[in-house]
Amino acid sequence: MRWSGQQLGVETSGALPGLAKLNNLVRSVQTPEFAGVTFHEILAKSALNHVPGPSAMPFGWTINPYRGCSHACAYCFARPTHTYLDLDAGDDFDRQIIVKVNVADVLRRELARPSWRHEPVALGTNTDPYQRAEGRYALMPGIIDALAASGTPLSVLTKGTLLRRDLPLLSDAASQVPIDLAMSIAVYDPALQQAVEPGTPSTRARLATVTAVREAGFDCTVFLMPILPYLTDSRAHLDEALRQVKASGATSVLYGALHLKPGVKPWFMQWLERDHPELVPQYRSMYYGTNTYAPKAYRQWLAAKIRPLIRAHGLRYGAEDPATGGVRSSATAASGSVRTARAAASGTPASARPIRPSPRWDESLSPPDALF
Template sequence: MRWRGQELGVADTAALPGLEHLDGLVQSVTTPEFSGVTFHEVMAKSALNHVPGGSSMPFDWTVNPYRGCSHACSYCFARGTHEYLDLDAGRDFDTQVVVKVNVAEVLRRELARGNWHHDPVMLGTNTDPYQRAEGRYRLMPGIVSALADSGTPFSILTKGTMLRRDLPMLAEASREVRVTLAMSIAVFDDHLQKAVEPGTPTAAARLDTVRAATDAGFDVTVFLMPILPHLTDSIAALDDALRRIKEAGAARVVYGALHLRPGAKAWFMSWLERDHPELVSSYLGLYPGVSAYAPKGYRSWLAKRVQPLLRAHGLSGTVEDDRPDRRMPVPGLAASPPPIVVTSRGRVAARRTTPDAPAMLF
């Protein structure tokens, strides 16, 4: 293991561009267990991120313990955020991971403020909280504890099988606050999965995690997205995916077509040119110029293909963009400040008004 210490508040001329004056930078770390990946450990000043009012996201608060992600999904919409650090949205996003080592302590202080209204908090909206780095840094147990102790409901969206480590803690937290879990599985073909998202666990391993979470008492949502045109949108591929999702015990599915936002678009297209050059012209037609979204015609065609398969497998399903008001409250989570009670263990918690209602992310 090799450590490169850096003093707080002192510019390091040898640091990566954009990190010379990164507030709270403690040290940058490389280790043989994570070949090719550098972790930049920082002391965060804040943990809760408020989602701008104009955003289409159906939640108001997020927590992101990491920036960058070793899952290395070529289509990841968050790639562009790495450019704020003067790092690139391609290889740097996969290999230069910022770790907020004190995020749990900062979050606990923020949740204790008198003006915190116990609004639902979402984890996994930017980069995955259960990416491989979590095995090293173990930030999520502290985050889960802080949220549960404060009476704040929360949701987790992940591709990481490390979620299984925290299932006992999450089950305990769910007795105090509403906790919803979702697993993202876009690609069920092992060869394609290793090519397009090489740092992720296999679909089989993620489905095993869905089963484990279901057995722990959670109604798990599977995000079957992004669906990749001409690669994962055939009837055979969708039918196989939904069959396996059902067998894993998932309660519902959210599906949607590929988005190619700035930062992700160039990186994904470079992958497509290498691995599937025969599809480049088709993708340029679907996502012309700066367009980030598949055309409405394709999305409608996809919905007509998926919906009968959902019914055939007895799954509840929602297309990602079928809600007329993208800022509507997240179903299954409190839309307004919940009543506060003291639990049997003396902790403040938000009482669930409909304890048996299914908890959904979208």
């Protein structure tokens, strides 16, 4: 059944009891265009999310027009957020998508409050605002327009090529407020990319989007994150990745090793056991127990390998701090965001608590070359 044939206010068989309890469920929609995915349309009560302080993030506010994400990345750190709605962090996160259909209207009201201080707002910090459903719901144009009209700076991080649709709107908005754009492109092996993030556009399509962003007059950072141990951390893979990033016109690159939050680790390990069972012992050693980050020695090993490559390709960079696992920026790159040609602001380095290295990781040992 297509969207046009499903009535408002009618709870379909795809609706979930946990959502109905919220008293803001409009309808649940299933369509052949998105086989196996159910969209739960809700009337949001708020649009702006305040980042709890003190925070290491270089922004204080976020907007998430969607909850859950059809990109289905096995490593996605946002998976546990679905459990707040009595949904699981695995298959439900990929297939039960919450859509805040009135988010732009709510945002305009919030931005009009006298108390609003026009602080930077980030999109794409949780689930992707340009996932496939955005092609149908088109929530982002209203959000961009509301932020720009109110004089509120914004940033967008995405894996979605739908960003190209809104480049003319973003270009107009950039005459009113600073806008930062970044593209997340972690894997440069086509087969591996489709296996570990099956709902995303191809690496080639995302690199083409970076080029389009640059042609529209914006700077663009590529997030080379996460780097997957034993899969995408070989010199050959990293060198080819950075070559393609540079060729796309990207102005800077951020990198970081895989980290597996509670709730994400079981789902990722399930994927690993299915697709790369030979690597399960290594990952269990590196991410043992409740360990979230790759061992410190591994991060230092990775930094020593990738930093010279980044410099060799003439890219500015922000890097994962080998001492903490957090992202820190170089003197010429923002932390967690990218400069536009129209407005520059100083970045704020992020940090994370130190993680003791796995006793079984030997920094003198290099992981085998990835299958590239």
